[in-house]
Amino acid sequence: MSDEKNPTVSVIAPLHALLLQAIQGTLGDSLFVRELKEAIHQDLSNSYTSEVEKATLNLASALDPRFKVLPFLPEEDKQETLSRMVVKAGITEETKMSRDPHLQKEECPVRYMNYLETLLGKPAGRQWHQHFQRSQPVTVQQRR
Numbered sequence: 001m002s003d004e005k006n007p008t009v010s011v012i013a014p015l016h017a018l019l020l021q022a023i024q025g026t027l028g029d030s031l032f033v034r035e036l037k038e039a040i041h042q043d044l045s046n047s048y049t050s051e052v053e054k055a056t057l058n059l060a061s062a063l064d065p066r067f068k069v070l071p072f073l074p075e076e077d078k079q080e081t082l083s084r085m086v087v088k089a090g091i092t093e094e095t096k097m098s099r100d101p102h103l104q105k106e107e108c109p110v111r112y113m114n115y116l117e118t119l120l121g122k123p124a125g126r127q128w129h130q131h132f133q134r135s136q137p138v139t140v141q142q143r144r
Contacts (some may be wrong), residue, residue: 010064012048017072020044077123081112 023041025034048054058081061067070078 008060008064009057010067012059013054013061014067015073016044016048016057055081055084059088 023037025037
């Protein structure tokens, strides 16, 4: 993550969690190192504390393919972030159907003339439609 020339907002939450985890004191630390780690931990703990900031950073990380499984979050926060993402994206079957008119009714594909038809013209005796309709078969007319 530190190799990136242009870091994005999606890196903030994982990096913040990694720093908080890495700065935990260990048994072999001297008094000075322990106090330094506590001061850094205290300072890091006071950043990104509002719920809006946390939610925004977690959502940005969830959208980033590198962090989409959100390994830095507890399970409860993962579920909350993923459900928030679904709500913000509006991904429900009802909204898909109501927003996209193509999903409401089945449309017939547009019929285009191929190169031979363009070059030679329409074949005689065939009824041509601009759109094929699946429910109605194409009929062939006989010339008299």
